[in-house]
Amino acid sequence: MPGSAGLRRAAILLAATIPLCAAGAADAEPQPIGAAQSAYLMRCGGCHGIEGVSVPGLIPTLRGRVGALAGTAKGRDYMLHLPNVAMSRLDDATLASVLNFVVFGLGGASTAPGTPPFTAHQVHAALRDSR
């Protein structure tokens, strides 16, 4: 597939950015997974994959791809209104941190430099009516 080598490189870079991955050798003390990644795993990761790689044709792969969505206002609004996002029942700040984990952690090179993070305020404004 075109571009997959580049994405793979991005993924390797990404690996270093996920806090858990810095845990190192297998005999080291396991480190608790951070709050944002935990929330991602429990609310999203079953479907989208613990590393953001899922089932083509059924559930979109986020890894190395999702950043493009976060680059436009419409794309960001779309993300906020996805059923499993809007109805996650995570509080505003946690949901913002999950989306940022997705965009800046899993998104890798697909996330353009300068992409603004999601804020609790934005989450609140977008989802006020559905909760």
Add this chain to the structure above:
Amino acid sequence: MTDSPSRRRLVALAATLLVASGQAGAAEPDPIPQTEQSDVLTLPPPGPHRLLVTDAVYNHAKDGRAYLVDGDSARMLGMMPAAYNANIVADPKGGHYYVAETIWTRGNRGTRQDLLSIYDAHTLALSDEISLPGRALITTKRQDADISADGHWVYVYNMTPSNSVIMVDTITKKVVASVPVPGCGLAFAWGDHGFASLCANGALASVDVADPAHPKLVRGKPFFAPEKDPVFEQSPTDRATGRTFFISYGGMVTPATLGPTPTLEAPWSINEAAKQARAPGGDTPFAVAWRPGGWQIAAYRHSDAHLFVLMHEGQYWTHKADGTEVWELDTATHALVRRIRLPAPSDMVGITQDAKPLLISSSDSGALFLLDPQSGAVLRQIRKLGDNLIFASAPGE
């Protein structure tokens, strides 16, 4: 081949002669006819105690089935295959049974086929098979399929894991729409042209499908906390009036009237109806209380608006534990009418809709019990009707 009535007459005549000949004595065996015709029976006219019982056969779910049982004689009248987490929906007009099922072309492998198989309710002969574009494959919930009050539309819930409801026209025998219900699941039919789904945020989404090509979806505000005290999928509902009672893990009952824009009433507590403290929630998971639980957790009787809820004593997260009692509740006064001790822990409760009602329960070894709802006495039982009897329904429900 064609003279069986006259044959029967002959046999009868022979029998009369035997008796008349004075040898009849005590317990004379029936005469053995020379030849006997094999035929296929049809069902007797249905009464209020014609029960439809779903057997999920969890150990080999591809062999699921549904039984028709006569509640007055506790005898099986016939069955229909219902493969793989199937849903069986009875035509409110009594003409047909609709089985939403999934079959693989080579038994356990091959091409997956999702079907709405239609059976004639008088002969139990397969009359049609409609291909569906999918089905939710979930350990069967009653509301994975439903039918409009007039019997025109069958709604089949689909999950891929995106959510939609497939609409089948039972007159033209065609799939007419696949209605997206993003973030929501199940189909509670209301009236002749609509259904409601429960959503992951604790709200209802209601869809008016008067024009199936342009369904109108209306989302309500969340009315329960789906992680702290979710409502059961098997909450009892009446398609004709839209009257529905959403029952939560913690025993709170939210009365609703489903329609284009559903209305919700203030919740009340089953425990408080029984003069007990409300069942504590997930924050104190060790606290023991009486709680609803099982699979078909409740049944509703229209004539007096009474609910029959399967209850057990247990800690939080026992929402699938079998019920040891059925609590009859008056939904008008929010009062406990009586507690009925079950002969065996049951994952389902059913009630017939007539003036001499039967209460229905099962056991984990596949027994079906028919109880007197007043005294709780076991009137009749079938020791082993099947493997996993998860649903029972009666005409007019």
Add this chain to the structure above:
Amino acid sequence: MPPTRPLQTRGGQARAGRTIDRLSERATRLLAGRTSRRGLLARLGAWSAMAPVLPILPVRRALAADAAARPPTPFAAAAQAGDDTKCNYWRYCALDGYLCSACGGGVHSCPPGTEASPTSWIGTCFNPIDSRSYLVAYRDCCGQDACGQMNCLGTDGDTPAYRPQSNNDIIWCYGAKSLMYNCSTAAIVGLAG
């Protein structure tokens, strides 16, 4: 509002390359209450072969600092950590179904002849050895009918099927070749925060 779309079968085959234009078009469609499976679902398969980046976590021994952590649920209070072929093994706190470990598979392995699901739901269970909670992925094994051994009813945190991210009645075989359910596994994803 009205979510309308023509009846479509699964898996439209759109090209992989995306443009911002198409993205905004998609966003507009969704906001208008519609989804287009064709646009949303066509995805590259290249990543499924990627090696896991999460390390294998040894379950650590009890630490003095954790001595205060008490089992959060009745299941956890009665759970054991020695025998993963029994329903009360600690990781099965929310496993409703048959144990793969009793059917020729293992706690995170599918029995021979079945297929592991790429999708699942993820919950937490409390480990009695180190008194800590772990994230557990309940991945089903697919492609044969129920294996029938050890039917368990773990229900900690199990919410109804309209909340799929925490439901154990859904057959979690999305993405496997067949959605026929054989048994369930409980793979550790990591130490809960």
